[in-house]
Amino acid sequence: MSLAREPAGPPRRDLPYRLFGRARGVAPGAHRAVGSGANGAFLRHVSLLELPDARRIDMRASLLDPLGGVKVRRFERRARIDVFVVLDLSGSMAFGRSHRDDDPVADLCAAIAHAAIRGQDRFGLIAAGPTPRADFVIRATRRRGVPDEVWTRLRAEAGAGRGVGGLLRSIEELPTRRSLVFVVSDFLMPPEALDGLLGQLWRHDVVPVVVRSSAVESRLPRFGLIETRDLETGRRRLVLMRRSLRERWLAEARARRAALDLVFRSYGRPGFDLVDRFDGDAFADFLLSGGV
């Protein structure tokens, strides 16, 4: 086996993602779609006059019809969908993931790409920070090498710059057809930017993935002077970590997360917490339960 064929990153698994509502589109796939098809899960009966398909006449239903009509079975159509990852590459996203082998963001995106292509869907990626990044746009594709490519490139790209203006502009490149969109960001952005981002994605099924780090949320030092540098603005802040401040810090982190969830729910579904490392099982659980 040559090196090029070895998968990059950790082993991947299928993910039970679903599109909320019915998919549109003509290409066959695994998702329940609008309209009826020839096989699959039973949908309803229609009159033979309506659909002259003699191969799918349901004898039992026809005999039971008091009006003597001939019934033809209709089935659900199943279509493929496009799965997109919209990735925030602003400076704040660089926190805690500089060239790590288990970069959670790269792992997550590669896992989604892998699952999408395995599930007969197409995968696409839009990643941008303050400026649109043409080199980080992958149009919806079913190319087999995409997961490895995504993993390799995202691992090398930490993110830089301030704000998500470029990302908001790049989102326009998403297809107009309803797709499943994973928005991967730390969502440390002003409320207007968050509203703008989610509002622009109104036509899609949005799954927010909140990238967090326990280093700034739970594994805080108990006491001491900490000088922080904002990865986006470069501003320095000095804090004297102590009991009361630590409690306030944690309370603020919880409040921020709760406020985010409130926004997410108003746009569809709650977010998934990607804390420190990507846990495929937890993500699968989240997708199955819808985050509830």
Added chain:
Amino acid sequence: MTALSALGVDLPWVLLLLPLALLPVLVSPLRLSSAPADEVVPRDPLSSAIGAAIIAAGALAIASLIFGLAGFHLREQSIERRGSGANIVLLIDRSSSMDSTFADRLPDGAEESKSAAARRLLTDFASRRPADRVAVAAFSTSPMPIVPMTDEHEAVRAAIAAIDHPGLAKTDVGRGLLLAFSMFDASSSESSRAVVLVSDGAAVIDRRVQDALRDAAARSPVSLYWLFLRTEGAKGIYDAPASGEEDSPFSNPERHLNIFLKSLGLPYRAFEANSAAQVSDAIREIDQLEQRPTFYKETIPKRDLSPWCFGLAAFAIALLLAAKLSERRLDEDVAPAGAARAQS
């Protein structure tokens, strides 16, 4: 004199380094931890105050080190004081006759020499009058200025202490007085001036010196006191010569010196003392006469402030060290898998 001009530095060019004190604004002594965003860190007034204090301590440390290196000091200052006293020139006879006692014998344990008595009593006199400005001059063969007009009583005391060293032969009063008159400086013009001549004999004053003395007396009015230490058997100031005896400055120099000094037109007193007790009485009298308001300057020597600067720098650096020792960082490395799962 303003407070600022009282301060000085030895090496002004070192102060060119002062802009370095702004460095702490740009660079922090602590290692920075990256934080994804400012919103993550709660606002905390105490922390902001500590941040400002660390910057201030850094700037203070650098600035005070630079000031210390530049040799920061408080300049020598003189403070004008007002007291009651006089500007006094002590003009002391250093002729060898001063080294014998009032009884004209070599001093033994029982009786002190004239110069020792004069020394003792003048030392008392000077230390009783802290507000005086005193100059000391001596004369024998020629006049010797010893200490110029000064407030430094240490120096005066030392000068007086030196007068009982063995003296020289002659007694040149006239030039001694000329020297004494010239020792008053401009700053003494508003207060009282006195010349205290201490001698145990007199000599003929040259006519030219007499003219110069009259001239000097007219220019600078001073009070003149002559403390005549009369040796037993010697001629006194007031002794008129017996009839038939020659009355000339050569035969009766003391009497003629007295007459000459009177003729100068100055406030003049002569004291004739036959013993140490009388000397002390005379000095007390001078003491009482010369009590007029006087202004004198007290000099405070230059004070080196660089130890304070270095102390301040050490204090600031200790603060920074304390800050550095309590430094912590946000731990960007990921905890082991189990811990992460437990937290998520």
